[in-house]
Amino acid sequence: MPPAKAAAEVDYKEYSLAEEPYYRPITDEVALFEAAYGARLPVLLKGPTGCGKTRFVEYMAWRLTQGRGRRSGTPLITVACHEDLTASDLVGKFLMKGDETVWSPGPLTKAVEMGAICYLDEVVEARKDTTVLIHPLTDHRRILPIDKKGTVLEAHPDFLLVVSFNPGYQSVFKNLKQSTRQRFVAIEFGFPPEDAEREIIAHESGVSPADAARLARLGQKVRNLKHQGLEEGVSTRLLIYAGKLIAGGIGPRRAVRMALTEALTDDPDVQTALEDLAAAVIG
């Protein structure tokens, strides 16, 4: 195998999921994503932090096998966006190796080349220059300009761009511009309903079904405290953390204090409200 092809094969394996990720579907999101991927429509996942967006993309990548013959799954490259993330972090850089300069492709370039799903988590956090890359990849052109090399890459037929965005964090400075937004179909996520969240907590933390049920109940109640300074409520992720602490031998009230009360707020009044809820639900 020529070296370039061999390297692509290594990348392909590296970014392919070996095992089926656990995902509990909530509504019709699996069918929606499949339809979007089938038509290669870029997807925007909207929803609060810790509600299952990343796990969902992992599951979908594992499920989707289009155009892959006997292979199963589609590779997935995830990038956690942050305020210092630039276009060249996504595309790639020339690096000095001894006396030589070698091209080091970034995650987006790799995904475009190998036909992966590229998941840009919290895309609004990234520097503004990244939109220059997103636009030509999300319309009929499906191209990635690589300015540093003076080339333009055509996306592999299996490539798809998926981004996530938390509307709860919207601000004047960090909002998805309409010109970017209108290039994606959107799937809305919220926290799972109580029965589903109970299953998820039990599965992910290993806590008993009875404790999982209490944590799911508490989750619902905490989310009703919205107007007391807890706009985002509590994430499924934190409820799972509480479950893990309980499974590890910490008493339920102590676990809730650590994973929810102290983690969510420093405001003594809100903390008291949370502890009162915990006392009512957990005892």
Ligand code: ADP
């Ligand atoms: P987000 O990407 O929305 O911030 P994650 O996907 O990381 O959130 O979700 C946090 C955790 O919650 C996951 O690691 C997983 O354990 C769990 N989770 C949330 N929703 C689901 C679901 N529907 N099925 C399975 N696990 C879930």
